Amino acid sequence: MDQAERLFREYHPTLVRYLTRRLGDRDWAEEIAQETFVRALRQETIVNERSWVFAVAHNLVRDGARRDARNRRHLELLAAEERDAHVPDVESTLEAAQERARERGAARKALDALSEKDRQALLLKEEGLDYGEIAAILEIEKSSVGTTLSRARKRLAEAYEAQQDQRRGGSHVAS
């Protein structure tokens, strides 16, 4: 296996997951990931592969933030529905898709409730990056990563729970 293929195999799954979580759009995530690996092909030397890959993807997303994130989230929801669709049993599939969409919507809102730094730190940590790598990508002190993650995890859980409470209240009214 050559180096380029090895790099792709080793980091593509985690990078796409990180980007999908961050962007809320699988197709967009794939685009950014592909661009990241194309740049890796062009790069002469990469000292720390994992940090490099995530840093490039991080910067690509940052620089491309002008895109309409809201529409892309809708696209992701619709794309997920299409992937899950089974024509012979469209209703049950829709019910399941709706439930997944609700969970996804609550998680997305909870994640959006975090500050940018907290959100990025949390997503990077979830992909296995260590405190040193996270600090380098986000350009913060390594000693502050623990506090950042502590705050991020707490706010995420609280925001998600608030979403769930709100949803339960909304369901009650609707029924």
Added chain:
Amino acid sequence: MSHPDEGLIHAWLDGELDAEEAARVERLVAEDAAWAAAAAEARGLIAASARILSHLDSVPGDVLPKDSRSGGGVAGVAATPVTRGASKGFTVQPWMRLAAGFVLVAGVGYVAKGALAGPQDAPIVAAEESAVAMSAPETTGPSADRAVADVAAPTPVATGKVGARVDAPAASQAVAAKATAPSVAQAEVATGTVAKSLDSIAARERSLAEASAVQANATQSAERLALSSAVITAAPAAPEARREAMRAVGGAATSGLSMRSSMAALADASTRLAGCWQTTGATASDSLLVNPLVLRSAGDTLVIAISAKPDSALVRVQSSTTYSGTVIDANGRRVAFSMTRVVCPARP
């Protein structure tokens, strides 16, 4: 009793403390009730965070094209946490630069081909990619180095997918010139999965452009075009374009997606819904729905796009002039929805 340092506890649980510091925190957690409680809470938060974030994973598996999974490496990587400190550097060989140039040329060629087929919507690709494509025959020389000089990590410049329109004949010439290079076949094989994935992007852009052109003919509503590529793909008059676009929306690994939908059923449903409908119950929807787009169809159960947000609704036939069901709104909630056929208002 000391006040627990939550950041320190999280760092401890994340395995980021050195042995001495970890031992100190471990003692505090064992001996101090406040620290013990804080550690328990932190464990819960870490687990909860992972669980919440997992809801955002629309496609946890089947990430790579099938060919690249045959080696077994992908599944292993996907299931195994990334090893910390993986830092094997690698140096790009000349053929790798050539390969990168080739896959970009192939992508531009795909898009340029689509531009020739669809005069109204010339495909748009990044200016940077077209620049690289034009210099592809020299990718092993100094020009290639200059062409890629602006992409040095870790502060890359985003290219996006919008930018200069490609001059189709010029792009075709670039492809033709590239085809005469002796190392192309070798480079294509060497790039393996990267090339396949990049091709899927080019194919996606081409198919979306084709679907957009068809949709423009099928409906005069500009708002419909703004919905999303997923909605655009529902245009029943273009089975091939729709199939391509659906595959693109679903990702490279869902090539069988198109088989799940019945083109005939969609076309039939679209015909049944042609005209104007008064809608009620969905706050995000317009009160008047004109020629609703059918996203999916199974008998009398339809999934339709109902607004430019875009939102969609699951509806069933109640009578020949009434459908009712639910809406998945922007927040993923279900809202009761109904639509009744009305006479289209006269245009001013």
